[in-house]
Amino acid sequence: MITQDQIKNLQERSNALKRYLDIDGKRVEMEEEELRTHVPDFWNDQKAAEAQMRKVKTLRFWIEGYEEVASLVDEVVLGVDFVKEELLTEAELDDLYAKALDKVEKLELRNMLRQEEDKMDVVLKINAGAGGTEAQDWASMLMRMYLRWAERHGYKTAIAHLIEGDEAGIKSVTIDITGDFAYGYLKSENGVHRLVRVSPYNAQGKRMTSFASVFVTPLIDDTIEIKLDPACISWDTFRSGGAGGQNVNKVESGVRIRYQYKDPYTGEEEEILVENTETRDQPKNRENAIRNLKSILYEKELQHRRAEQRKIEDSKMKIEWGSQIRSYVFDDRRVKDHRTNYQTSDVNGVMDGDLDDFIKAFLMEFAGAEAE
Numbered sequence: 048m049i050t051q052d053q054i055k056n057l058q059e060r061s062n063a064l065k066r067y068l069d070i071d072g073k074r075v076e077m078e079e080e081e082l083r084t085h086v087p088d089f090w091n092d093q094k095a096a097e098a099q100m101r102k103v104k105t106l107r108f109w110i111e112g113y114e115e116v117a118s119l120v121d122e123v124v125l126g127v128d129f130v131k132e133e134l135l136t137e138a139e140l141d142d143l144y145a146k147a148l149d150k151v152e153k154l155e156l157r158n159m160l161r162q163e164e165d166k167m168d169v170v171l172k173i174n175a176g177a178g179g180t181e182a183q184d185w186a187s188m189l190m191r192m193y194l195r196w197a198e199r200h201g202y203k204t205a206i207a208h209l210i211e212g213d214e215a216g217i218k219s220v221t222i223d224i225t226g227d228f229a230y231g232y233l234k235s236e237n238g239v240h241r242l243v244r245v246s247p248y249n250a251q252g253k254r255m256t257s258f259a260s261v262f263v264t265p266l267i268d269d270t271i272e273i274k275l276d277p278a279c280i281s282w283d284t285f286r287s288g289g290a291g292g293q294n295v296n297k298v299e300s301g302v303r304i305r306y307q308y309k310d311p312y313t314g315e316e317e318e319i320l321v322e323n324t325e326t327r328d329q330p331k332n333r334e335n336a337i338r339n340l341k342s343i344l345y346e347k348e349l350q351h352r353r354a355e356q357r358k359i360e361d362s363k364m365k366i367e368w369g370s371q372i373r374s375y376v377f378d379d380r381r382v383k384d385h386r387t388n389y390q391t392s393d394v395n396g397v398m399d400g401d402l403d404d405f406i407k408a409f410l411m412e413f414a415g416a417e418a419e
Contacts, residue, residue: 048130048137048140048141049140049141049144053144054127054144057120057123057144057148057151058124060151060155061116061117061120064116064151064154064155065113065117067158068109068158070110070113073110074110076106077103077110080099080102080103081103083099084100105166108227112150112154112157113154115150116147116150116151116154119147119150120147122143122147123144126139126140126143127140152407156407156410157228159411160228160231160232160410160414161414162231164230164231164265164345164349165228165231165234166227166228166230166231167229167230167265167266167267168223168224168225168226168265168266169223169224169225169229169230169264169265170221170224170263170265170266170342170343171193171222171224171236171262172220172221172261172263172264173186173189173190173193173217173219173259173260173262174218174219174259174260174262175212175216175218175219175259176239176257176258176259176260177258178255178258179213180213180214180216180248181248181249181255181257182216182257182258182259183212183214183215183216183217183218184212184248184257185216185240185242186212186216186218186219186259187212187215187216187217189259190222191398192397192398192399192400192402193222193224193233193400194400195400196401196402197224197226197229197400199400199401200226200232201226202224202226202229203225203226204222204223204224204225205223205225205325206220206221207221207223207323207324207335208220208323208324208325209221215248221322221323221339223325223335224266225266230263230264230266233263233406235405235406235409236261236372236402237261237262237372238260238261238371238372238373239258239259239260239261239371239372240259240260240261240371240372240373241256241257241258241371241373241374241375242256242259242374242375243374243375243376243378244257244375244376244377244378245378254378258371264343264346265342265345265346265349266338266339267342267345273341273344273345275337275341275344279307279308280306281304282302282303282304282305282333283302283303283305284299284301284302284303284329285301285302286299286300286301287300287327298329299329300326300327300328300329300332301322301324302322302323302329302333303320303321303322303336304320304321304333304336304337304340305318305319306321306340308347310347312351319340319343319344321336321339321340321343322336323335323336323339372384372385372386373385373405375394375397375398380392380394381394382394382397384405384408387405387409387411387412389405389408
């Protein structure tokens with residue numbers, strides 16, 4: 048049975064959330080914001096109206112989330128008396144406590160996502176490292192892992208572009224993931240992922256090491272203005288589809304955009320390449336490619352801001368975009384994050400999309416530093 052100390056801790060965390068989130072203030076604010084949606088010409092400016100509805104939705108999320116936490120905590124407190132009166136069993140009270148604790152932890156975790164970009168959707172790109180089929184198979188496994196994670200959380204996914212491997216797996220894939228705070232959670236996945244396993248592609252059954260890189264950028268919408276220089280843009284088109292047969296698209300619906308980018312802070316120049324084969328409609332693919340290009344440019348600006356913030360942050364491990372962040376050692380039954388040192392033996396669960404404990408450990412370690 049749970050202890051009085053556990054109940055006291057639960058109450059303190061619930062009260063702290065009410066203060067941090069300023070629930071009373073949010074209730075007043077939501078009433079005011081909802082009134083603005085009732086004016087007769089509200090939908091005349093659709094973009095402004097949609098932005099207003101998102102604001103109301105966010106306020107409602109925090110208020111209802113806290114109210115659910117407070118209700119569950121009250122049930123736990125009352126449950127202690129019910130156990131004494133034999134109206135509730137100790138096991139039922141333990142279940143109530145576990146449910147309340149889970150809701151408290153989830154709301155605390157969401158409260159860590161305070162950056163403007165955290166609430167955005169995500170463009171997630173996976174590139175296989177050197178190593179041919181072995182690395183390409185690993186990239187395919189990572190793609191499935193993230194698709195399963197998104198499915199677990201009720202997020203929508205769309206494959207914007209995929210290049211299949213020579214024999215198995217994939218060379219690269221770009222996935223658009225849509226859902227509340229998708230970027231806030233998945234920013235923890237940025238970096239190099241290392242696989243160690245007995246290779247199914249090696250006749251001698253040797254232990255092989257493979258790498259794949261994951262790039263995560265916030266998927267911007269129409270509310271964010273990103274200026275593109277038309278003189279720096281060039282387009283190519285190509286046929287999209289599979290290896291042959293009916294899957295081949297006879298029309299050049301795939302698009303490739305090249306953007307000659309010059310960093311406004313360092314003066315360095317680079318070519319940004321974006322491909323999109325999401326639909327069989329070339330204009331739609333062009334629109335998606337432009338959106339993804341703008342997302343990359345937005346992420347570059349965010350990287351600059353984060354770098355400036357981290358110049359004084361020497362006590363913690365830097366969050367390098369190109370660094371090796373996690374090892375998946377299959378034969379030792381171990382997945383370990385090298386930034387937080389969190390690890391688990393549930394390899395199958397992780398590869399099936401159970402990443403929440405890794406994400407939580409990352410946010411606990413680094414979210415506070417980002418907010419400073």
